[in-house]
Amino acid sequence: MTIAIELDDLPDLESRLQRVADMAIEIERLPDNRYVPMGSELSDIEWYSLCAVIKSGAHAQAFCRAIRERNTVAAGAMLRLQMDVAMRLNGLKYFVDIEAAGASLMAGVSYRSIPSKIGKLFDATLIEKLNADHPWVKGVYDGGNEDVHLSRTVIMRKMKRVGGMLFFNLRPTDEHVSEQDYFHLVDTFFITLRLTRDLLASFLATRPGPDERARHKAARATS
Structure with missing residues (x-):
């Protein structure tokens, strides 16, 4: 179980965003150490794992852009x-x-419909199981839902009292959000991305390595 989250403090927002970008690149390069040599066959579940790489890079790119544009709703949705x-x-x-399971997933079967050891894998079950090992994730998940769905939270975030008047901001940007709040949002995205890296690395460790793949490739070439 993750009891404490270790994270180096950084001086500004841009250095935090760079840390996110660096982690996305690290995730992108993870399969290079496993799904080789070039021309190796990948199983369906291995193809499915590459979706995690693609989505992580896409989410990180969109998240960083949203933060730079001071768009907390879009950034929160990317975090979720x-x-x-x-x-x-x-x-x-x-x-x-x-x-x-890999064959089913690549055939378009829903995640929850595939037989598992613990019953149907609904989203609530998946987040509960992950939260058992990393007790911070459910709070992030629930908070992110507020940005994905139409919610009271988004409305309240767009209100600002100035003097005796209450102003409501319809624009996507949130200039009044403090720098510390942006720091917290970016750091939370980073640790979620880092968790993704660790989970992907654990999965890749269960797959055939380069030597075994090379033998299979050679055997196919001579058959």
């Missing part, structure tokens, strides 16, 4: 979507047959 990637990566270990 990244948590979705993490909880589905974590959920792979609960499938009864990982290879059959």
Whole structure:
């Protein structure tokens, strides 16, 4: 269980965003150490794992842009979507047959419909299981839901009292949000991205390595 979150403090927002971008690149490069040599066959579940790489990079790019544009609603939605990637990566270990699950997933079967060791893998189950090991994730998940759905939270965030008057901001930007709040949002996205990296690395460690793939590739070439 994760008791404490270790994170180096950084002096400004831009350095935090760079840390996010660097982590996205690290995730992008993870399969390079496993799904090699070039020309190796990938199983369905391995193809599915690459979706986590693509989505992590896309979410990180969109998140950083939203933060730079002071768009907390879009940034919060990207955070929630990244948590979705993490909880589905974590959920792979609960499938009864990982290879059959991969074939089903790549055929378009819904995640919750695939046989698992713990019953149907609804989103609530997936986040509960991930939260058991990392007790901070459910709070992030629930908070992110407020940015994904139409919610009171988004309305309240757009209100600002000036003197005796209450102003409501319809624009997507949030100039009145403090720098410290932006720091917190970016750091939370980073630790979610880092968790995704760790979960993907754990999955990749269960897959055939380069030597085994090279042997299979050679065997196919001579058959």
